[in-house]
Amino acid sequence: MIQESNYWLTTISMPPPTAGDLPTRVDAAVIGAGFTGLSAACTLAKRGAQVAVLESHSIGWGASSRNGGMVLTGVKLSPETLAKRYGMELTRQMYADSLASIDLVEQIVCDENIDCNFSRCGHLEVACKQSHFDAYARSAELIAKEFHHGLRIVPRGQLSKEIGSTIYFGGMIDETSAAVHPAQYVAGLARAAMNAGARVYENAQVQQITRASHDGTSGFQIATSRGKVFARDVLIATSGYTSAATPALQKKIIPIGSFIITTEQLSEAVAKELSPRNRMIYDSKHYLHYYRLTPDNRMLFGGRAAFFPETQNTIRRSAEILRRDMVQVFPQLRDTKIEHAWGGTLDFCFDTMPHAGQLDSMHYALGYAGHGVAMATYLGAKVAEKICGGKDELLYAGIPFPGAPLGLYSGKPWFLPFAGAYYKVLDWIS
Ligand SMILES: Cc1cc2nc3c(=O)[nH]c(=O)nc-3n(C[C@H](O)[C@H](O)[C@H](O)COP(=O)(O)OP(=O)(O)OC[C@H]3O[C@@H](n4cnc5c(N)ncnc54)[C@H](O)[C@@H]3O)c2cc1C
Numbered sequence: 001m002i003q004e005s006n007y008w009l010t011t012i013s014m015p016p017p018t019a020g021d022l023p024t025r026v027d028a029a030v031i032g033a034g035f036t037g038l039s040a041a042c043t044l045a046k047r048g049a050q051v052a053v054l055e056s057h058s059i060g061w062g063a064s065s066r067n068g069g070m071v072l073t074g075v076k077l078s079p080e081t082l083a084k085r086y087g088m089e090l091t092r093q094m095y096a097d098s099l100a101s102i103d104l105v106e107q108i109v110c111d112e113n114i115d116c117n118f119s120r121c122g123h124l125e126v127a128c129k130q131s132h133f134d135a136y137a138r139s140a141e142l143i144a145k146e147f148h149h150g151l152r153i154v155p156r157g158q159l160s161k162e163i164g165s166t167i168y169f170g171g172m173i174d175e176t177s178a179a180v181h182p183a184q185y186v187a188g189l190a191r192a193a194m195n196a197g198a199r200v201y202e203n204a205q206v207q208q209i210t211r212a213s214h215d216g217t218s219g220f221q222i223a224t225s226r227g228k229v230f231a232r233d234v235l236i237a238t239s240g241y242t243s244a245a246t247p248a249l250q251k252k253i254i255p256i257g258s259f260i261i262t263t264e265q266l267s268e269a270v271a272k273e274l275s276p277r278n279r280m281i282y283d284s285k286h287y288l289h290y291y292r293l294t295p296d297n298r299m300l301f302g303g304r305a306a307f308f309p310e311t312q313n314t315i316r317r318s319a320e321i322l323r324r325d326m327v328q329v330f331p332q333l334r335d336t337k338i339e340h341a342w343g344g345t346l347d348f349c350f351d352t353m354p355h356a357g358q359l360d361s362m363h364y365a366l367g368y369a370g371h372g373v374a375m376a377t378y379l380g381a382k383v384a385e386k387i388c389g390g391k392d393e394l395l396y397a398g399i400p401f402p403g404a405p406l407g408l409y410s411g412k413p414w415f416l417p418f419a420g421a422y423y424k425v426l427d428w429i430s
Contacts, residue, residue, distance in 0.1 A: 037237035039380030066344030101378035114188030240345030310343030357397030
């Protein structure tokens with residue numbers, strides 16, 4: 001039986017957190033020590049703000065150390081869907097932001113000297129049906145025409161140059177996307193934030209936030225499992241782990257599980273056969289698979305094998321499903337050992353969009369829906385600039401942020417089995 005273990009964490013050590021008691025007051029409290037929170041903390045500290053990052057568990061404990069490390073262009077929804085919903089001008093800005101978010105990750109990695117295998121290896125999307133492949137050409141045309149960004153279509157006959165699998169109907173490549181070792185990256189962000197003067201407190205679960213004032217400054221009193229701290233500004237960066245401590249946001253976030261297995265190390269020859277150009281790869285289904293080689297040549301294979309977030313049970317069941325699915329894609333791995341399996345929680349909003357702005361006078365950035373490595377870094381930094389008095393409007397603050405239809409949701413996603421079944425049917429018929 002496969003035991004739960006996160007491969008990424010077996011290869012790194014996280015920096016030590018700030019020692020000692022919480023300060024009595026700070027300029028800004030950031031809740032959550034993932035990409036969003038640490039990127040924000042770094043920006044805030046560099047602008048001279050006193051910052052405390054409050055983290056329930058440990059640095060990078062959430063999705064930021066558990067993900068596939070795919071630094072992807074675009075957002076979860078296709079440009080066609082975005083254009084229908086928001087119009088072409090806003091879609092253009094969203095696409096440009098997604099490209100800027102990758103540039104920002106690259107710049108941080110370079111400026112802060114973060115050793116995290118960042119590489120612009122590009123991504124490959126593979127079509128599970130002929131109709132999906134046909135749609136690639138339309139998508140690439142729209143992206144070229146409206147956003148001046150080039151994607152390359154790979155017909156089925158040429159796909160072997162990109163992937164050692166024969167099950168797909170063709171592919172589409174974006175050379176701008178990148179790869180990163182996510183746990184090394186989040187560890188590097190934490191080091192950068194602390195070097196800039198931010199304090200990062202582990203085992204500091206935020207339990208309640210109330211309006212308060214301190215020496216004539218209005219702000220928030222934050223009660224944590226390690227004591228209280230007053231902050232003039234609060235940024236909620238809790239993503240799929242958003243809890244009853246921030247009830248208004250919890251009602252807008254659907255926590256959905258995503259799971260990953262990694263194989264034992266592959267020989268150089270097999271690794272090259274499976275992924276000759278070392279791309280970040282995902283398929284065209286709603287119940288999608290995403291996969292890549294790790295820096296030490298393991299196949300990392302992920303998917304939404306169970307919809308509920310990670311528990312021993314969902315991880316074990318997902319590992320079995322993912323192993324079966326991986327062998328369908330790569331029969332070459334039939335006898336290859338699985339050495340690691342883990343899960344993490346994605347943050348889906350009801351409109352499948354990222355959101356950043358203010359609710360109950362507190363700042364937030366979340367809703368990345370599995371596209372968060374770059375966007376979380378970017379929105380964390382953008383919200384931090386706003387807190388420091390920046391005048392730039394936040395793109396994702398200007399779009400509607402819907403809650404559940406008819407308000408039938410209090411933060412416990414009772415409807416996930418139905419949603420899972422719905423998407424399975426959609427994959428079958430579309
Ligand atoms: C399995 C998996 C694979 C993924 N693959 C990719 C990928 O390849 N590419 C991509 O772009 N995106 C991917 N994602 C999404 C990406 O990882 C996330 O969008 C991103 O990490 C979100 O970062 P974050 O800092 O907002 O949240 P997180 O990293 O989840 O951090 C939130 C933190 O908040 C803390 N917290 C919550 N409540 C409280 C509280 N009350 N008090 C104190 N602390 C609290 C949590 O402990 C947690 O550490 C994946 C996600 C998962 C789960």
